[in-house]
Every structure is written in structure tokens, then in C-alpha cells.
Amino acid sequence: MRVSRQLLVTLREVPADCEIASHQLLVRGNFIRRVASGIYAYMPMMWKVLKKITCIVEEEMAAADCLETLLPQLHPSELWERTGRWEGYTQGEGIMFHLKDRQGRDLGLGPTHEEVATSLAKELIRSYKQLPVCIYQIQTKFRDEIRPRFGLMRSREFIMKDAYSFHSNEKNLKEKYDVMNNAYRRIFARCGIETVAVDADSGAIGGSASQEFMVTANSGEDLILISTDGLYAANQEKATSIAPEAKDLEYLEESYISTPNQNSINELCSKQDLDPSQIVKVIIYLAIFDDETEQPILISIRGDQEVNDIKLSNFLEINLNKKIVSLSTLSQEKLVSQGIKEIPFGSIGPDLKDLVLEGAKSWENKFLRIADHTAADLKKFVCGSNKLNSHRICISWESSGGLPQKADIRKANPGDRCVHDSKVRLIAKRGIEVGHIFQLGRKYSEALEANFTNEEGINEPYWMGCYGIGISRLAQAAVEQHHDDSGICWPLAIAPFEVIIVPANNTNETQRKLSEQLYKNLLEVGIDVLLDDRDERAGVKFKDADLIGIPWRIVIGRDSENGNVELVERAKKKTLLLSFEQATQKLLEEICLKKG
Numbered sequence: 001m002r003v004s005r006q007l008l009v010t011l012r013e014v015p016a017d018c019e020i021a022s023h024q025l026l027v028r029g030n031f032i033r034r035v036a037s038g039i040y041a042y043m044p045m046m047w048k049v050l051k052k053i054t055c056i057v058e059e060e061m062a063a064a065d066c067l068e069t070l071l072p073q074l075h076p077s078e079l080w081e082r083t084g085r086w087e088g089y090t091q092g093e094g095i096m097f098h099l100k101d102r103q104g105r106d107l108g109l110g111p112t113h114e115e116v117a118t119s120l121a122k123e124l125i126r127s128y129k130q131l132p133v134c135i136y137q138i139q140t141k142f143r144d145e146i147r148p149r150f151g152l153m154r155s156r157e158f159i160m161k162d163a164y165s166f167h168s169n170e171k172n173l174k175e176k177y178d179v180m181n182n183a184y185r186r187i188f189a190r191c192g193i194e195t196v197a198v199d200a201d202s203g204a205i206g207g208s209a210s211q212e213f214m215v216t217a218n219s220g221e222d223l224i225l226i227s228t229d230g231l232y233a234a235n236q237e238k239a240t241s242i243a244p245e246a247k248d249l250e251y252l253e254e255s256y257i258s259t260p261n262q263n264s265i266n267e268l269c270s271k272q273d274l275d276p277s278q279i280v281k282v283i284i285y286l287a288i289f290d291d292e293t294e295q296p297i298l299i300s301i302r303g304d305q306e307v308n309d310i311k312l313s314n315f316l317e318i319n320l321n322k323k324i325v326s327l328s329t330l331s332q333e334k335l336v337s338q339g340i341k342e343i344p345f346g347s348i349g350p351d352l353k354d355l356v357l358e359g360a361k362s363w364e365n366k367f368l369r370i371a372d373h374t375a376a377d378l379k380k381f382v383c384g385s386n387k388l389n390s391h392r393i394c395i396s397w398e399s400s401g402g403l404p405q406k407a408d409i410r411k412a413n414p415g416d417r418c419v420h421d422s423k424v425r426l427i428a429k430r431g432i433e434v435g436h437i438f439q440l441g442r443k444y445s446e447a448l449e450a451n452f453t454n455e456e457g458i459n460e461p462y463w464m465g466c467y468g469i470g471i472s473r474l475a476q477a478a479v480e481q482h483h484d485d486s487g488i489c490w491p492l493a494i495a496p497f498e499v500i501i502v503p504a505n506n507t508n509e510t511q512r513k514l515s516e517q518l519y520k521n522l523l524e525v526g527i528d529v530l531l532d533d534r535d536e537r538a539g540v541k542f543k544d545a546d547l548i549g550i551p552w553r554i555v556i557g558r559d560s561e562n563g564n565v566e567l568v569e570r571a572k573k574k575t576l577l578l579s580f581e582q583a584t585q586k587l588l589e590e591i592c593l594k595k596g
């Protein structure tokens with residue numbers, strides 16, 4: 001391909017609406033063009049990158065016995081209603097684009113394909129003899145993200161590889177999960193990106209295991225916690241750890257203390273000379289469930305710790321066996337709208353009486369009481385007295401209404417000690433989620449009555465797994481991981497071109513001829529080569545080559561009269577002066593031999 005035919009419109013300036021490096025560079029290099037918020041056109045060089053990634057994914061999926069399909073993007077609402085997901089995905093903060101057809105039927109644009117895949121399997125798979133089966137597709141997904149941003153990282157239309165596997169038993173599902181785990185590791189390694197596999201939250205009813213693959217980068221939206229010995233890594237949403245030791249509370253008689261204007265843990269500690277770990281902090285949440293019950297929850301947690309809303313939400317769904325529609329902390333305004341008398345925010349104790357809920361319009365009139373282990377483990381502590389401007393000191397659980405149900409609902413933090421080895425600590429990194437694998441269990445097959453006949457002739461729902469890779473996000477994550485001040489440094493395997501030939505002066509006959517000759521030679525041996533045949537100044541061409549990040553550059557300049565050329569390795573900014581033949585040979589070694 002010749003640059004003059006490439007529609008190469010590069011920008012020197014950083015575009016105003018691009019916050020992170022990879023987004024800026026992809027726009028500056030004309031890889032992507034914004035059409036509307038979260039909607040991008042993939043320009044020719046980007047499409048080449050995406051196709052190279054796709055090719056690697058297809059090879060690895062084939063090696064893992066997955067069958068390629070292409071499923072519809074328009075989904076009938078009935079399918080989603082049967083799994084109970086239509087409302088959640090289309091109402092409120094739901095992310096499914098949806099529409100009505102000319103007959104007034106509701107349709108959604110596929111954000112994910114569990115429903116469609118399971119309904120097809122249901123029609124095709126009747127017997128255990130047909131199992132296991134795994135289908136996958138590479139396709140555009142639609143999600144009406146609340147905050148589309150960072151270019152292809154969080155867009156509203158993006159390319160995903162999604163696979164769905166069906167099994168006759170859980171053991172077989174777990175085996176497939178391991179196979180996919182390894183396939184994912186190979187895919188990311190072959191794409192030239194480094195990823196960390198982390199334990200991920202799989203939701204309360206979503207199944208038993210789930211792992212995300214993260215590209216570590218400061219711009220990542222996820223916080224991941226990694227043990228310094230490399231044996232543990234988890235998304236903070238899911239992570240567990242050992243909380244720091246609490247400071248002993250000097251033994252005093254149980255008593256009340258006056259605490260005017262000491263409504264926060266910080267104020268209380270500084271005025272009373274306490275440590276946050278000596279205090280039981282009480283927070284009131286309101287959970288609204290899918291059966292329309294509205295449950296106030298009284299959480300007790302140690303003052304130096306924070307509640308992890310996802311852990312809390314999972315705990316509630318599992319224990320109450322119903323789905324949460326919303327979970328939020330209670331505010332004074334919400335109390336007023338319920339017609340409830342004032343609650344002494346700032347001095348609430350774990351024994352706050354249910355009586356305060358009396359007269360609530362739609363809420364249950366009894367608290368669900370939960371204590372995080374950090375609070376439950378305290379023998380003596382300080383807490384609110386349920387009267388404004390007053391706290392109790394040296395309290396035990398016996399004298400504060402008894403110990404509520406215990407749970408792990410605290411956020412793990414960097415610096416915490418690890419559960420697997422208390423001598424090892426957690427460190428924090430930010431990550432970009434590029435892939436997610438999931439043991440779904442029987443959630444979807446049960447909902448859609450997708451059954452097979454087992455060896456005993458009995459009908460049962462099959463076991464399922466699902467496995468996603470954000471292809472377009474991965475392409476941008478590769479740039480986030482591989483760039484420098486001058487531009488992109490594409491990993492060879494997914495670079496839009498492997499080599500760029502730059503005649504320093506295209507009007508010089510020798511340089512032009514030699515460039516054309518080399519271009520022809522490289523094409524003949526199957527190297528993906530770009531020839532910068534523009535009559536631009538050398539400096540302009542070098543800047544563009546740096547920006548678009550082709551891994552190898554051959555500069556044919558004045559010294560070509562003596563048969564010499566420059567070979568530049570983009571990522572290392574390393575230049576070698578070689579003879580024409582040596583340069584060709586080196587490229588063959590670096591590219592063709594590696595490709596195999």
C-alpha cells in the first residue's frame with residue numbers, strides 16, 4: 001500500500017475532547033473518527049488492526065473447539081423477558097437500545113447474547129451426546145453507556161467476541177473454563193499486550209467463578225489489587241484481605257460522652273483523641289428488590305473501613321434470595337418523603353430501634369442488621385448513642401443490642417495483608433478490562449427451559465459458560481500500553497503495517513527507484529509494507545511514521561547512492577545503518593521468521 005492512497009490525514013495538535021494518550025493518538029493518526037458521542041468510524045488502518053486481532057482470536061477459538069457463528073443484533077423483547085432482564089436493561093439506567101417495529105413489537109439491540117445463544121441451543125441440543133458445544137461470534141455490540149468516554153474504551157457501539165458454551169455437567173464446564181482461560185492468555189500474548197488475570201465479581205446469582213483480564217494502565221477505570229508475591233489478584237469489587245489490626249481501646253467504664261459538632265469519624269477522633277479503628281460506624285442503606293419491597297438496612301463497620309456496595313448487594317441477594325433493583329444510602333430527604341421522624345445521623349448506634357421506622361409509607365418497618373467482621377470482632381468500642389451530640393464509649397455488643405448477622409462487606413485496600421499469606425501485602429493498580437470469562441451455571445438454561453436428556457434419560461437444564469473479549473477496546477488498550485511521546489508503537493502482530501519505507505526525497509531518482517524495488521521485494525515475501533511515496537519533506541514523513549507507529553522503518557536517503565539504508569526500530573528508536581541487502585535480510589528475520 002502507498003501512503004498517497006491511504007487517506008492519511010494526521011493531526012499535529014492534541015484534539016480537545018480526547019483525555020487519554022491512546023485516544024489522542026488514534027485520532028491524530030486517523031485510525032478512528034468520532035461520528036457521535038461513543039460512536040466511531042474505524043478508518044482503514046484501524047480496520048486492518050482490528051482484522052489482525054480478529055484473526056488471532058479466530059485461530060485460538062478454533063483451537064479451543066469453538067464454532068464461529070453470527071447471531072442477530074435485533075433481539076425480540078420476549079426472550080429477555082423470559083430471563084427477567086428486559087426491564088433492567090431497558091428502564092432507568094439500563095443500557096439496551098430498544099425500539100418498536102412497525103407492528104408495535106418491542107425489540108432490543110444486542111448488548112450481549114446469552115438469551116439468543118441459549119434459545120438457539122435449546123432448539124438444537126436435545127441429548128447429552130451432543131454436548132459439550134461452544135459457539136462464538138465477533139460482532140458489533142450496542143450499549144447505551146451512561147458515560148461513553150475515552151474513544152473505543154467505553155463506546156456505545158463496539159466490537160466484541162462473545163462465546164457461549166453448553167455442558168452436561170459442572171465438571172465439564174469447569175474444564176472448558178480452564179481451556180478458555182488458557183486461550184485468552186495466548187490471545188493477549190500473541191497480540192503483544194501484557195494482561196493480569198484477576199478474580200472478578202460474578203454477581204450473586206451469576207455463577208461460581210469469573211475472571212477478568214486487565215491491561216494495567218493509569219487511565220484504567222477499574223482498581224485492581226495485586227499481592228506482591230504475584231499469587232493473588234482481584235478486582236477491588238471482589239477482593240478480600242485481612243483488615244489492619246484495631247488500636248486497643250483503653251479500658252474505661254461504659255459511659256456516655258458529649259460530642260457536639262462531632263458528626264464525622266474524623267471530627268470525633270480529633271476531639272476525643274480516638275483512633276477510627278476504635279469506633280463502630282453505623283450506616284443506613286435502603287435496598288429496593290424486584291418484588292418491590294423496600295428494606296432499610298443498618299450496617300455496622302469499623303470506623304477506619306468502608307463498605308463495598310457490590311459485596312453488600314451480593315450478600316443481600318444470596319441471603320434474601322431476590323434481586324436488588326437499587327441500593328443506596330439513606331438521606332434526610334428520603335426520610336422526609338417517607339414521613340419518618342428524624343434519625344440522629346452522626347450519632348447512630350448499632351442498637352437504633354426499629355421504632356424510628358414507624359409510619360414509613362413504603363419501607364419495611366424493621367431494620368435488617370448486618371455487622372462487617374471488622375466491627376463484629378471488636379470487644380470494646382465507641383459508637384453513637386442514638387441521641388444527637390452524644391456517643392457511648394467502651395461499649396460491647398452485649399450492651400448495644402447484641403451482635404447482628406456477620407458478613408464480609410468491607411472494601412479491601414492497598415496495603416492490607418493478604419488472606420493467602422498474612423506476610424504479603426496488596427498493592428493497587430488501575431486496569432482496563434479487555435476480557436471476561438464466566439461460569440454462568442444454569443441461570444439462563446433454567447430461565448429459558450433449555451434442557452437436554454442426560455445419560456439416565458432425565459431432562460435437565462445444561463451448564464453454561466460465557467467468554468467475552470472487547471476487540472475494539474483491546475486495540476486501543478494496546479496503544480495505551482505501547483506508545484511514547486512521538487506516537488504509537490504497535491506490537492508487530494497487530495500493527496496496521498509491519499514495515500514503512502520512507503524515501504527521504506521522493507523526487508530523487510535513485511531514492512525513489514530503490515524504494516520501489518524494496519517495496520516490491522518485501523511484498524513478494526509476504527511482508528505487510530507501506531511506501532511513503534508522497535513528495536513531502538523528510539521531517540514530515542518521519543513524524544507521521546512515528547505517529548502511526550509502524551514497527552519497522554527503512555529510510556532511503558543520500559547514502560543510498562552507496563547502497564546503504566537506515567533501519568529504524570520504532571519502539572526502541574534504534575537506528576542501524578545497513579546495506580540494502582542486510583536490511584532486507586534483517587526484516588525477513590524479524591518479521592517472517594517470527595510469523596512462522
Ligand code: ATP
Nearest residue numbers: 152153154155158160433434435436468469470473
Ligand atoms: P465494563 O465493566 O467495562 O463496563 P462489562 O463488564 O460490562 O465492561 P462485559 O459484559 O464483560 O463488559 O463485556 C465483555 C468485554 O467487552 C469487556 O471485557 C470489555 O472488554 C468489552 N466492553 C464492554 N463494554 C464496552 C464498551 N462500552 N466499549 C468497548 N468495549 C466494551
Ligand code: MG
Nearest residue numbers: 212433435436
Ligand atoms: Mg465484564
